[in-house]
Each structure stands twice: as structure tokens, then as C-alpha cells.
Amino acid sequence: MCGIVGLHLRDPQLYPRLGELLTGMLCEMSDRGSDSAGVAVYGDPRWSPPGKGTVSVLDVDDSPDQMAEALHAALGEVSVHRVDETLLVSADVAAETLHAAITAHYPHALIAGFGANVAVLKGVGHPKALTEAWGLAHAQGWQGVGHTRMATESAVIPAGAHPYAVGPDQCLVHNGSFANHATIRRDLRARSVVFDSENDTEVGARFVADQLARGRDVETALKELCATFDGFYTLLVSNHDSFAVVRDAIACKPAVIAETDEWVAMGSEYRALAGLPGVEKAVIWEPEPEVVYAWTR
Structure with a gap:
């Protein structure tokens, strides 16, 4: 099942609260995946x-x-x-x-x-226990991405946990499954791409990183992913200055986006967003199939 959260802050006054807000969002998704979790934090001066x-x-x-x-x-x-x-x-x-x-x-x-700009923390265990061990609530920065995992196709080890951050300042998290990941993994390995796990999500992350390394922007890379990958998925992709969301053509995996002048946030369910400051004034919607939603600092 898995849970995704992401928070892109526009208001610098909120930067000191990034970890606090991200912790609340991630823990709300604990029952969507309780075997492992991970976060990518952009802009914490202690960690990066x-x-x-x-x-x-x-x-x-x-x-x-x-x-x-x-x-x-x-x-x-x-x-x-x-x-x-x-x-x-x-x-x-x-x-x-x-x-x-x-x-x-x-x-x-x-x-x-x-x-x-990025620090990535991930591990095996319940998300609430992991966020406490990381001291995530004390982190700061302009952007954070998180994932709670319910493993279905690969081992419950740190290498199988999200985020997959395989390119410089890049990060991808995923809810769903890619049906043709073995074929795409083989094609990428033929181009000397090295993998750390058997997780299908890593194939998506390496594909996007490969696209970006060729000079394509995030929006173009995700459109190419939609054209190449089969399966059911919601993806959140971030890098040093952007934050993007896309769903597959059927859009059966849940996702909610909320936007205010102070922040943009995404979660697998609305309850992950309900504690954000000013959420009552946010524009809230469910992303359309195969539409790439992207924001830049």
C-alpha cells in the first residue's frame, strides 16, 4: 500500500518548522506502511x-x-x-x-x-520510532519528502526502503508497482547503470536520474516515464529546487495536493495534510491521470 508525503515551503519563516511538519505528515501515514520508512530533507545546515x-x-x-x-x-x-x-x-x-x-x-x-542540499535518512522499523530516532522534528529546510513502506516485492532492508535518491540532490518515492520493471532494469544495466536492490521503485528512480543526466527537465522525464512504464503508481520526485507529482493513466493509487501562498504539499491521504498551517485556506485537489504537477523555488 505505502504512504507518500511531501512538503515544499515557499515562506522562509516556515523553514525552521520543516522537520516538525514533515514528522506529523509522515506519522499520519504509518498505517499505510509500517515495516520501514525514509525521508529526504533539503536545506538543513547540520545535515547538509x-x-x-x-x-x-x-x-x-x-x-x-x-x-x-x-x-x-x-x-x-x-x-x-x-x-x-x-x-x-x-x-x-x-x-x-x-x-x-x-x-x-x-x-x-x-x-x-x-x-x-539533501540529507537522506531511511531504516527498518515503524515510522514513528524512526522519526524519533532521527530527531526529525528538529530538522529545518525548504523541502522534505517522506515514505512509509508496506513491502510487497522485495526484502525489508534499508536498501529496499524509500526514498531512492540516486542522482545529485534527486529523490523519488512511489506508491504502487511497476509491471515491466525487470525489462527496464535490464535495459538500464546494459547502459552500465548499477542497482542497489531488487525494488521496482529503484528502477523508476534510476530511469528518471538517467533522463535528467541527459539534460531533460523533471516534467519531461516524468512524461517519458509515463510512456515507458506499465503499472499502477503515484510518484513524487524532487531535486534541489523542484517538487513534482504524477499518477499513472488509471490513477488508482490515492493522492491529494494542497497549495497555499506559503507552501505546496502532497500526501497519499488528506489526513497527512490536515495539520499544516493555513490548510483551511488551501486549494485542494486530486491530481489527474498522467498530468505532471511541478513547482520550483
Whole structure:
């Protein structure tokens, strides 16, 4: 079943409340998926320090100090901040350079996300317990995306949890299933795309990342996804300055969008949005099939 939430803030006065608001939204979706959860937070200065590349890493046994020391020779000063199971690694280099150095030193690590603005946290367990362990309510920033998972087609492990953040400052979450993901995965692997899991959502994320790497914008990439993928899905895709939603041609997976002058929000159900400030004044609608709704900072 799974639950999706997303919040794109237009009013800078709300930036300090991003984590608080996102926590409430995500926890409202707990009964749509209680085996694992994840979030992508854009703009928190503790988790993704301004002017530095940041990589979110799982499945590393080293302590933060050990990891910083291991990477020092290649990168100079490195900051490693632990948030529950995730290590947030930052350095004064491009995120892609940092990503490459980490995978060279830790080839079995799971890269949960990377970029100049984003921190990705995900794990196995009930969403309420995970948000408390992350201290998500104290996060700040301009944009957040979250997902609660009810696993149907791949293992309940961190690599199977959403978000899938496989391109720089990019993130995708998904409710539904892709029927032809095996064929598309094979085609992407033929172009040397590497996968971390057997999750069908990762195929969608890698497809979108591939489209963006070719210079297409998010709206065009999602239209191409709709033309290529079969199945039932609601998707939310974000990057460093945008936030987009699309549903399949039948639109059987639920989604609600609300918009005010201060924010744009999306949830699998309205109750995820009901606690947002000023929601009583929002324009609220259900997205139409295969229409891409996108907003930019």
C-alpha cells in the first residue's frame, strides 16, 4: 500500500518548522506502511552544510571518527555526523567526488543519497520510532519528502526502503508497482547503470536520474516515464529546487495536493495534510491521470 508525503515551503519563516511538519505528515501515514520508512530533507545546515557536498551512507561499521580518518587522505577535512543508522558525510568537494571516494573506500556501503542540499535518512522499523530516532522534528529546510513502506516485492532492508535518491540532490518515492520493471532494469544495466536492490521503485528512480543526466527537465522525464512504464503508481520526485507529482493513466493509487501562498504539499491521504498551517485556506485537489504537477523555488 505505502504512504507518500511531501512538503515544499515557499515562506522562509516556515523553514525552521520543516522537520516538525514533515514528522506529523509522515506519522499520519504509518498505517499505510509500517515495516520501514525514509525521508529526504533539503536545506538543513547540520545535515547538509552549506557550500559542501554531502553523502548519506548506510551499512558502514566504522565510527564517524574512523570514517573521517579513512577519507582524509583523499579529501582533506571530512565531517561525519551520525543520525541513528545513517552517517552523513560532508566535505569541501563536489558531492559526486565525495560519493566516489566513499564507494572506493567502502565498496559495500549503501549510498542513500548525495548532493549539495539533501540529507537522506531511511531504516527498518515503524515510522514513528524512526522519526524519533532521527530527531526529525528538529530538522529545518525548504523541502522534505517522506515514505512509509508496506513491502510487497522485495526484502525489508534499508536498501529496499524509500526514498531512492540516486542522482545529485534527486529523490523519488512511489506508491504502487511497476509491471515491466525487470525489462527496464535490464535495459538500464546494459547502459552500465548499477542497482542497489531488487525494488521496482529503484528502477523508476534510476530511469528518471538517467533522463535528467541527459539534460531533460523533471516534467519531461516524468512524461517519458509515463510512456515507458506499465503499472499502477503515484510518484513524487524532487531535486534541489523542484517538487513534482504524477499518477499513472488509471490513477488508482490515492493522492491529494494542497497549495497555499506559503507552501505546496502532497500526501497519499488528506489526513497527512490536515495539520499544516493555513490548510483551511488551501486549494485542494486530486491530481489527474498522467498530468505532471511541478513547482520550483
